[in-house]
Every structure is written in structure tokens, then in C-alpha cells.
Amino acid sequence: MKELFSKRSVRAFQPTAIEPDKIEIILKAAMCAPTTGSQNEREFIVVTEKELLKKLADVSPYTAxxxxxxxxxxxxxxxxxxxxxxxxxxxxxxxxxxILLECVHLDMSGTWLGISPVAERMENVCKIFSLPENIVPFAITAIGYPLQKTSMDRDFDFSIVHYNEFKKA
Ligand SMILES: Cc1cc2nc3c(=O)[nH]c(=O)nc-3n(C[C@H](O)[C@H](O)[C@H](O)COP(=O)(O)O)c2cc1C
Incomplete structure (x- = not known):
């Protein structure tokens, strides 16, 4: 699957708004992911408002x-x-x-921003959206059309692969 091999974390985006139909496709892709025993606990907040995006940028030192x-x-x-x-x-x-793979398929890019299980980051997200106790934040994905083309070069290290048994290097 070519999208999988070209996918990189992208943190600089064109200001172009993402089309609502594309947002819907991305959300459908997320809903196609499996859940344990089909518990389907996922919920999503789609954020397009600049002020909210700025607030999310401050939830951790790595979400700018x-x-x-x-x-x-x-x-x-x-x-x-x-x-x-x-x-x-x-x-x-x-x-x-x-989500991130479907973004690549739609010529967008994004980055996974880890929130759980870091208590401070989780609390910051909860505060921004006044989340009720049963709703727990997991991650943020920052998405957009990339500012620059990303490198497709990758090194694949097959020394981490073990066949039929674990062999210490
Ligand atoms: C669980 C998880 C949490 C991550 N959190 C952050 C983050 O907070 N900030 C960030 O810029 N990138 C974050 N990333 C992206 C990784 O840094 C990125 O995938 C890694 O540098 C490899 O780059 P690549 O995706 O281009 O191969 C996270 C990735 C994962 C899987």
C-alpha cells in the first residue's frame, strides 16, 4: 500500500481549510478501526476554530x-x-x-500527538472541552495539506525481525 510507505509525520501545513467531505471520510476511516470485543468506545472532536487549535497547541511541550x-x-x-x-x-x-493513513490517501498529512497516559496532558485537554468524567482523551491528530513534500527515504532494519524464535543479537 503506497500510502503506508509514503506516510511521514508532518508538522507544517498550508493554511487551506480541509473540505468537510474529506473530514467525513477521515472520520469514517477511524470508525473502520477494530475495537476490543466491538466495544466501540471512540468519540471524536473535530477542531477547526483557530482559537481552539491554539489552545490545543499548549496542552504539552510537543503539540505546538x-x-x-x-x-x-x-x-x-x-x-x-x-x-x-x-x-x-x-x-x-x-x-x-x-486517520493518519487516510489523510495521506487524500493528499494530506498529519502527526499523532500523544496525550494519554500523561496526566497533565489529559487534564489540559479535559479542561479545554469541559469533558465529563466518562470521556477520556487519548491523542490529538494535527492535520493539513503539507507545506513541503516529505522524504520517502526510510531505513528498514531487519535485525529486529525474528523467525520462529527470539535470537539475541
Ligand atoms: C504514541 C505516539 C505519540 C506521539 N506524540 C507526538 C507528539 O506529542 N508530538 C510530535 O510532534 N510527534 C509525536 N509523535 C510522532 C512521532 O514523533 C513520529 O511518528 C516519529 O518521529 C517518526 O516519524 P515518522 O512518523 O515521520 O516516521 C507521536 C507518535 C506516536 C506513535
Whole structure:
């Protein structure tokens, strides 16, 4: 799948607004991700307002790129629906990567910005949206049309691959 190999984290975006139909496709992609026992705990906040994007840029020392993104999708878990609490973060991670892959397919780019399980970052997101207790933030994806073309060069290190047994290097 060519999108998978060309996908890079992009933190500088054109100011162009993202078309609503494309936002819907990205959200559908996220909803295609599997969840443990189909618990479907995912919820999403689509953020396009500049002031809110600026607030999200301050939730951690590593989220500054959201300020200049035309779009952010905040991934949340609804704990009223969670039946397998040990695995909620894996559900959310699957949806996060689906969002970023679909962005590449639509000629956009983005970056996964980690929120959970860092308490301070989670609290900051909760405050911005006045989230109720059952809604837990997982990650932010900053999305936009990239300012520059990204490099496709990657090194693949096959020394981390083990066949049938684990062999110490
Ligand atoms: C769980 C997770 C959390 C991340 N958090 C951040 C973040 O807070 N800020 C950021 O700029 N990038 C973040 N990233 C993106 C990584 O830094 C990026 O994927 C890595 O540098 C590799 O670059 P590539 O995606 O272009 O291959 C995160 C990625 C993952 C998987």
C-alpha cells in the first residue's frame, strides 16, 4: 500500500481549510478501526476554530504544530462503553493510525500527538472541552495539506525481525 510507505509525520501545513467531505471520510476511516470485543468506545472532536487549535497547541511541550494546522481531530474514549479497560488504548491507537493513513490517501498529512497516559496532558485537554468524567482523551491528530513534500527515504532494519524464535543479537 503506497500510502503506508509514503506516510511521514508532518508538522507544517498550508493554511487551506480541509473540505468537510474529506473530514467525513477521515472520520469514517477511524470508525473502520477494530475495537476490543466491538466495544466501540471512540468519540471524536473535530477542531477547526483557530482559537481552539491554539489552545490545543499548549496542552504539552510537543503539540505546538497544532497551532498552524487547519484541522485537529481529538480522539476520546467513552468509558461508559468500555468493557475491556485494559485494552482501550489499543483501540484508540488503531483509530489514530487509520486517520493518519487516510489523510495521506487524500493528499494530506498529519502527526499523532500523544496525550494519554500523561496526566497533565489529559487534564489540559479535559479542561479545554469541559469533558465529563466518562470521556477520556487519548491523542490529538494535527492535520493539513503539507507545506513541503516529505522524504520517502526510510531505513528498514531487519535485525529486529525474528523467525520462529527470539535470537539475541
Ligand atoms: C504514541 C505516539 C505519540 C506521539 N506524540 C507526538 C507528539 O506529542 N508530538 C510530535 O510532534 N510527534 C509525536 N509523535 C510522532 C512521532 O514523533 C513520529 O511518528 C516519529 O518521529 C517518526 O516519524 P515518522 O512518523 O515521520 O516516521 C507521536 C507518535 C506516536 C506513535
Amino acid at each position: 504544530c497544532v497551532a498552524d494546522a487547519p484541522l485537529a481531530i481529538v480522539l476520546l474514549a467513552n468509558f461508559d462503553k468500555v468493557e475491556f479497560p485494559e485494552l482501550w488504548e489499543q483501540d484508540m491507537a488503531a483509530a489514530t493510525e487509520k
